[in-house]
């Protein structure tokens with residue numbers, strides 16, 4: 001099995017950043033790179049911040065760009081996203097909630113190649129930090145309860161861990177201890193895939209592998225990471241590819 005993760009596209013409707021270094025050019029290049037990749041990913045997970053400012057035009061542009069992907073893709077929201085506008089722009093397939101009118105959150109599951117994929121919605125409207133409220137955690141508990149032996153890929157925008165960067169950590173998933181407890185109660189092979197940090201970072205958390213995906217738009221520098229400023233660095237756009245070999249799920253960072 002091969003699948004890809006892209007994150008933090010920050011697409012705009014206007015051409016504010018529409019040069020070679022802008023989010024639109026980077027996203028188009030990223031989609032082309034994914035379509036050319038051999039082995040080809042069987043699906044693409046998009047872990048939030050699809051747009052920079054949530055409005056209908058930005059999401060329509062995102063839809064046009066992402067629809068060039070030659071494989072199915074799945075989206076969960078980031079702090080820059082708007083649930084309603086996201087669901088309106090991607091009503092079919094990319095956000096497969098059971099009933100968009102009744103489900104207040106963009107959380108869903110699907111099975112692929114022996115894995116259960118679980119999309120989590122960590123958006124707290126009006127805040128940059130993430131949250132999983134009681135409703136969303138109860139939903140996840142029921143999902144985990146029904147799938148205790150199946151390996152899982154859980155994808156969400158906000159990382160539940162501190163990364164050491166003061167600003168990034170101020171906006172991570174708050175109250176993540178509840179998620180930690182849930183994952184430990186249902187200990188199957190678990191891979192947590194996050195975005196938000198605009199860097200590739202990996203660790204182990206709650207007995208799970210945890211990978212943070214670089215941004216399609218721009219990266220933060222590791223240099224002076226522990227200081228309060230967010231420093232951009234001219235690293236290329238990048239994404240992650242996950243490859244199941246024997247019994248291991250391996251993660252590669254691929255630069256565009």
Ligand SMILES: [Fe+2]
Nearest residue numbers: 008049078196
């Ligand atoms: Fe972002």
